Amino acid sequence: MSNKNFAFVxxxxxxxxxxxxxxxxxxxxxxxxxNGRLKLRGLRASVEIIRDKxxxxxxxxxxxDDIFFTQGFVHAQDRLWHMELNRRLAAGRLSEIVxxxxxxxxxxxxxxxxxxxxxxxxxxxxERAHSVLNAYTRGVNAFLNTHQKKLPLEFTLLRYAPExxxxxxxxxxxxxxxxxxxxHWDAELLRAAMLExxxxxxxxxxxxxxxxxxxxxxxxxxxxQWFDPxxxxxxxxxxxxxxxxxxxxSNNWVVDGTKSETGKPLLANDPHLPLQMPSLWYQxxxxxxxxxxxxxxxxGVPGIVLGHNAEIAWGCTNGCPDVQDLYIEKxxxxxxRQYEFQGQWETAQIVREEIRVKGEANPRAVDVTITRHxxxxxxxxxxxxxxxxxxxxxxxxxxxxxxxxxxxHGVVRAKNWDEFTHALRDWTDPxxxxxxxxRAGNIGYYLAGRVPIRKQGIxxxxxxxxxxxxxxxxxxxxxxxxxxxxxxxxxxxTANNRxxxxxxxxxxxxxxxxxxxxxxxxxxxxxxxKLSAADYARIQVDEYCAPAERFIKLTQTFRQELLRxxxxxxxxxxxxxxxxxxDAWDLQLTAxxxxxxxxxxxxxxxxxxxxxxxxxxxxxxxxxVGFHPLLHAVSSFMDRGYVAALQILEKQDSAWLRAENDxxxxxxxxxxxxxxxxxxxxxxxxxxxxxxxxxxxxxRAAFKHPLxxxxxxxxxxxxxxxxFGGDTATVxxxxxxxxxxxxxxxxxxxxxRQIMDVSDWDASRGILPTGQSGHPSSRHYDDMIxxxxxxxxxxxxxxxxxxxxxxxxxxxxEAGD
Numbered sequence: 134m135s136n137k138n139f140a141f142v143x144x145x146x147x148x149x150x151x152x153x154x155x156x157x158x159x160x161x162x163x164x165x166x167x168n169g170r171l172k173l174r175g176l177r178a179s180v181e182i183i184r185d186k187x188x189x190x191x192x193x194x195x196x197x198d199d200i201f202f203t204q205g206f207v208h209a210q211d212r213l214w215h216m217e218l219n220r221r222l223a224a225g226r227l228s229e230i231v232x233x234x235x236x237x238x239x240x241x242x243x244x245x246x247x248x249x250x251x252x253x254x255x256x257x258x259x260e261r262a263h264s265v266l267n268a269y270t271r272g273v274n275a276f277l278n279t280h281q282k283k284l285p286l287e288f289t290l291l292r293y294a295p296e297x298x299x300x301x302x303x304x305x306x307x308x309x310x311x312x313x314x315x316x317h318w319d320a321e322l323l324r325a326a327m328l329e330x331x332x333x334x335x336x337x338x339x340x341x342x343x344x345x346x347x348x349x350x351x352x353x354x355x356x357x358q359w360f361d362p363x364x365x366x367x368x369x370x371x372x373x374x375x376x377x378x379x380x381x382x383s384n385n386w387v388v389d390g391t392k393s394e395t396g397k398p399l400l401a402n403d404p405h406l407p408l409q410m411p412s413l414w415y416q417x418x419x420x421x422x423x424x425x426x427x428x429x430x431x432x433g434v435p436g437i438v439l440g441h442n443a444e445i446a447w448g449c450t451n452g453c454p455d456v457q458d459l460y461i462e463k464x465x466x467x468x469x470r471q472y473e474f475q476g477q478w479e480t481a482q483i484v485r486e487e488i489r490v491k492g493e494a495n496p497r498a499v500d501v502t503i504t505r506h507x508x509x510x511x512x513x514x515x516x517x518x519x520x521x522x523x524x525x526x527x528x529x530x531x532x533x534x535x536x537x538x539x540x541x542h543g544v545v546r547a548k549n550w551d552e553f554t555h556a557l558r559d560w561t562d563p564x565x566x567x568x569x570x571x572r573a574g575n576i577g578y579y580l581a582g583r584v585p586i587r588k589q590g591i592x593x594x595x596x597x598x599x600x601x602x603x604x605x606x607x608x609x610x611x612x613x614x615x616x617x618x619x620x621x622x623x624x625x626x627t628a629n630n631r632x633x634x635x636x637x638x639x640x641x642x643x644x645x646x647x648x649x650x651x652x653x654x655x656x657x658x659x660x661x662x663k664l665s666a667a668d669y670a671r672i673q674v675d676e677y678c679a680p681a682e683r684f685i686k687l688t689q690t691f692r693q694e695l696l697r698x699x700x701x702x703x704x705x706x707x708x709x710x711x712x713x714x715x716d717a718w719d720l721q722l723t724a725x726x727x728x729x730x731x732x733x734x735x736x737x738x739x740x741x742x743x744x745x746x747x748x749x750x751x752x753x754x755x756x757x758v759g760f761h762p763l764l765h766a767v768s769s770f771m772d773r774g775y776v777a778a779l780q781i782l783e784k785q786d787s788a789w790l791r792a793e794n795d796x797x798x799x800x801x802x803x804x805x806x807x808x809x810x811x812x813x814x815x816x817x818x819x820x821x822x823x824x825x826x827x828x829x830x831x832x833r834a835a836f837k838h839p840l841x842x843x844x845x846x847x848x849x850x851x852x853x854x855x856x857f858g859g860d861t862a863t864v865x866x867x868x869x870x871x872x873x874x875x876x877x878x879x880x881x882x883x884x885x886r887q888i889m890d891v892s893d894w895d896a897s898r899g900i901l902p903t904g905q906s907g908h909p910s911s912r913h914y915d916d917m918i919x920x921x922x923x924x925x926x927x928x929x930x931x932x933x934x935x936x937x938x939x940x941x942x943x944x945x946x947e948a949g950d
Contacts, residue, residue, distance in 0.1 A: 160910045163285045165210035167942030172949030173279070175202055175271040180946040182207060185939045187927045188905035188913030191418040191427075198268045200419050201435045203946060205272025205298070208415065212432035212907040213276070214285040215411055217295050218839065219433055220302040223309035224248040225488065230291055232491040243486035243499050244508055247312060250532050251304035257534035265538055266300035269435040273298035285908060286849075287840055304535075306433045311531045314563035317457045317592060318510070318527055320644050323754050325594040331747050335788055339755070339777045340593075340643065347648030348655055350566065350578065350615065350625070350632045382646060382772075382866055383450035384673070386626040386654055387568045387576045389619065394665045395892035398570035401669045402439055402448025405866045406884040410836040410852060411907040411914065414438075414885045416899065418930070419545075426545040427929055429885050429899075432907075436541040439887060440929075441897065444548040444572050446889035449565040450627045454584040455642040456530035456564060458605075460506040460598030461523040472504050472524075473599040479505060506598055507532060525595055528605070530583045535561045540581070550577055550618060557581040558611050566627040570891050578625045579616040580632060584609045584641060591640050609639050626654045628864075647776045649679045649862040657864075666896065669888045674924035675864040678722040681732045683779045685715050687804065694801035700809045707812055710823055722863055724829025724856035730819075731811065733828060733860065737871060738810035740778045742803050746791050757871045772861040774871070814873060829856025832869060833877040836903050836918070852903065852915050853877070855922055865924075886926065895935050898926035 167184050178195040180203045185191065190207045194200040208216060221227050225242030227235035242248070258266070274297050281294065288294060328336050382405040390396045406413055418427035419437065428440015439448050465471035471478040482503040487496035502509045506526040511517040517525065536559040543556025553569055557579055564582025569575075585605040590596055596603035615632050617625060630648035632641055657672045658664065688695065692712060695701060701708050711731050718728035737756075744752045756774030781787040782800040790798045815826045834857040838850035854877035859867030867882045869875050883902065890896040902921045906913040920927065930936045 159286055159289055162283050163908050164911055165908075167944050170945045170947060171279075172947050173206070173275045174949050175275050176946060176948040178948065182944045182946065183936050184941045184944075185930055185936060186941045187416075187916070187939075188911070188941070189416045189418065189930070191420065191930070191936045193420045195422065197421060197423075198264070200421050201265050201268040202272035202275070204417060204419065204430070204435055205269040205274075206276050206946070207272075207417070208430070208432045209273045209276035209280075209298075211905060211911075211913075212411065212415055213295065214287040215907045216273070216298075216302075216306075216433040217288075219306045219309070223305040224251075224302075225486070228488055228490040230293055230491060233493070236488065236490060236497065239488050240499055241513055243488065244501050244510065244513055245312065245527075246484075246501065246503075246508055246532075247308045248301070248305050249484070250308050251301045253532070254304045254308070254535045254537075255301050259536070259539055261542065262536070262538040263300075265435050265542060266303055269303065270298050270300050286910075290840060290846070303434050306431065307535070307537055308531060310431065311535075311537075311563040312529075314451045314565075315456050315529070315531060317455045317642070317644055318459050318529075321457075321459050321592065321594050322514075323751070326751055327748060327755065328594060330749070330751060335747070338781075338787065338789070339773075346652075348626065348630060348651045350627050350630060350651075382629050382650075382861070382868065384626075384628045384650055384654060384864060384866070385448040385450050385566065385568045386624065386658065387448075387570050387578075388624040388658060388664055389570075389576045390574045392623050392658070392662070392664055393892075394663045395890065397572070397574060397890075397892035398446075398576050399664060399666060399669055399891070400441075400446045400448055400568060400570040400576075400889040401673060401887065402450075402568070402889075403673055403866075403883045403886045404439070404449065405868070405882055407881040408834055408836055408884075408902060410838040410841070410850060410903055412884065412901045412903045412905075414901060416901065416905060416929075418936075424546045427894075427931060428887065429901075436538070437545050438541065439885065441889050441891075441894060442545050442547070443894075445553055446570045446891060446897075447544060447553070448568050448887065448889075451629055452564040452566045452580045452582065452627075452632065453629055453642050453645045454564045454580070454582065454632075455592040455640075455644065456562065456582075456584060458506075458528045458585075458587075458592055458603070459510070459595035460504070460526045460528060460603070461595050462504055462506070462509070462526050463599045464524055470502075474505060475599070475601045504598065523595070526598060530585060531562045533561070533583065537561055549573070550575055553577075554579060554616075566629075566632075568625055568627065570889065572891050575619055576623075576625060577616070577618040578627065580614045581611075582614075584614070584639070586639065591643060593643060613639070615641075624655075624658050626651050626658070628654060646772050647862070650864050650866065653677055653679055653864050666888050666890050666898065670898070670924065670926065672864060673883075673886055673888070676722045676858045678720050678729070678732070678860060678863055680775060680779060680862050681718070681720050681722070681729075683783070684732055684736060685718070687779070687782055687800065688712055688715055691801040691804055694799070695805050695808065698801060698805035700802075700805040704809060704812055707823070708808060711808065711812075714823070721858075722828060722860060723858040724827065724832070726828045726858065727824060727826045729828040729858070730815065730826040730831060731823075734814055734831070734873070735804075735807045735811040736775055736778065737873060738814075739782070739803055739807035740774050740871075742806050742810075743778050743781060743789055744774070746795070747789065753872065772868070818874065827856070828858060832860075832867070832875055832880065833857050834867070834880050834882065834922075835877040836915075838909075849909050852918060855918075857882075883921075886921075887929070888926070889929075894931035895928065897929040897931070899929050900926045 180199050181193040183191045192203050225239035228239045385402040387400040389398050393399045414429035415432050417430050426437040426442040428437045463473040470481050484501040486499040489496045504526045506528040510525050510527050540556050540559035547553040547556055560581035561583050567579045569577040586607045588604050588606050590603050628651035629646040630651040631645045714728045722729040740756050781789045785800050819826050833854035835853035841847040841851035859865045861868045869880045887899040900921050901917050904913045904915050904917045
């Protein structure tokens with residue numbers, strides 16, 4: 134799973150004007166009541182909430198209405214500020230509480246139109262979805278109505294009170310998650326801009342980078358290469374292009390009983406998203422007479438997203454299908470509201486969005502132009518606002534009415550594969566790789582979500598919107614989406630890697646990740662005959678860096694050239710020490726690894742040396758730096774640049790081996806200069822002693838709260854930074870924005886780990902990065918950080934006896950007048 138929440142860290146700084154006197158009183162005031170009895174208007178029957186010693190609520194209700202009502206109430210107890218922030222970020226309403234510093238963020242969201250999409254979802258929602266939404270909304274508002282004088286600290290500091298919750302607030306955050314996990318428009322822009330710079334063949338060489346021996350999700354599929362179709366599409370794009378330029382990952386896997394020590398399936402999942410405070414997810418256990426489920430939820434959204442019920446377990450990774458296209462629109466010079474489509478003029482819709490800004494008397498107006506394909510995105514990026522820039526409209530599957538809540542409700546009630554896949558027919562967006570296990574011993578995989586069928590094209594670059602030749606003609610039928618059930622290999626793995634091979638008839642995407650995590654997981658699953666939950670736990674925290682093996686082979690191949698190279702003439706002893714350290718490295722990219730630091734920094738400079746002479750300012754975007762500083766910290770290419778670089782250096786005869794003066798270079802030249810650059814950086818940043826060049830001194834994990842950008846509030850709200858191992862290719866994924874120095878708030882990683890033991894649900898385990906609570910005065914605000922950093926877990930309590938053995942409090946809710 135990818136995500137842009139909390140991307141505006143720091144914008145709240147200008148809004149903090151409340152004095153800190155009396156903070157001690159405010160400190161504990163918002164903590165939730167977890168013992169005793171409360172009467173709440175809106176309940177149909179009594180509800181029991183047992184919180185365990187990890188802060189997880191186990192909610193026992195007599196009916197669906199009360200279970201979702203209470204889930205809303207409990208979410209608000211622990212995460213009201215988190216929910217408030219999420220709905221304002223997604224709806225483009227931050228300026229109302231923090232002022233003009235948030236205007237660019239709000240303007241972005243108003244143009245993209247997530248709130249408009251949420252309103253459309255609500256208008257088309259089923260009766261069942263309306264019932265769930267309304268019950269949840271009543272629960273949130275029951276908390277607001279009874280706790281106006283005990284609001285979270287953030288509301289006091291910002292001097293405002295939240296509005297009542299609305300069903301659309303739930304849907305807009307679901308839409309935000311879908312947006313973050315379904316972005317491909319930035320990849321189209323980048324490919325188009327790179328095409329202008331280097332031409333179709335050199336672009337195709339960079340894009341055809343999926344390692345030949347890395348796995349495909351569907352068993353028994355034949356690998357295919359993208360060079361020819363990308364080059365052909367890029368050559369055609371030159372005729373209409375003219376774009377010039379100044380994301381989420383996850384793992385999941387499952388084995389059947391023949392490969393587990395229990396004789397029943399084991400399922401693992403760890404979604405990778407930005408590290409933040411509080412955690413993105415919130416754990417909950419929901420119990421009714423008809424069904425029960427446990428796992429993680431999204432604060433503000435009813436239901437269980439990842440977890441298990443009494444009969445089945447499931448987990449998700451981002452499937453990465455391309456559900457967005459950019460269309461170049463031709464507008465009428467005589468009437469700027471008209472645009473051409475198949476020889477006729479059509480009238481664009483103009484939506485006026487009014488953004489209220491704290492401290493300003495009148496709202497600021499933003500006019501959004503919407504064609505048949507979607508909103509024009511030119512106002513979002515400065516370099517698309519030149520007179521010669523093409524007008525680009527964004528088409529996104531997420532603008533279609535969603536049935537996500539119906540799907541989620543069906544999944545938690547499913548008892549077998551047929552009921553599970555029937556529920557997934559309603560899963561619209563974001564498209565996800567689901568893995569499945571049940572108590573009967575079955576395992577399965579399904580890519581669920583709407584994926585467009587294009588009349589022509591592969592979504593590589595923006596396409597003409599006026600011809601009708603590149604329209605979407607439908608969606609891939611559900612029964613023909615990639616899926617597998619009880620495969621002969623007895624296991625299934627997904628890690629955002631390539632989904633299908635040459636046999637598959639539909640185009641899915643150009644933008645899967647490179648498959649190294651999937652390959653390593655498969656290696657570890659097949660290395661022993663039987664696996665336990667403890668084995669799974671070791672796999673989830675594995676930091677083996679497979680691409681480094683390719684890098685070290687290059688240094689061994691060119692060792693003599695490097696030792697003789699003029700760029701390293703003054704560095705002979707240091708180079709020999711570095712090469713020896715790399716040769717002896719076990720490829721575990723731990724926080725303490727010095728060879729890991731040498732590898733990462735040298736590879737970074739090798740990419741700069743390879744790509745900058747041709748790509749110029751686009752280099753950073755190609756290796757993974759996002760287009761927009763607030764909402765796009767990383768680009769869709771964040772794990773492609775280094776694979777392309779290694780591939781070019783291995784080939785040794787690529788057109789990319791050029792200096793800035795266009796002189797031909799060798800792979801040894803690139804590596805020599807990259808080592809020299811890396812030595813200088815590591816010496817000046819860390820120490821002259823190579824033994825002190827530890828990866829975790831450069832690469833750190835921090836859990837930052839938006840208000841923690843303001844000193845001294847950082848001491849209250851933030852945690853870390855902590856030395857951190859891994860990178861995009863390790864199973865313990867620890868991606869970072871590829872810039873030096875690496876910002877400690879630019880690392881994103883595992884947002885939740887779960888290991889589901891189908892043989893005994895009480896033996897299942899999970900962990901959040903930080904804790905359950907959004908209140909910094911609660912011990913559950915950060916109590917999971919040490920466990921998470923050590924790769925440990927807490928039990929996912931299931932049976933009532935086990936819940937009671939570990940109880941922290943029991944709160945009974947009763948229906949009130």
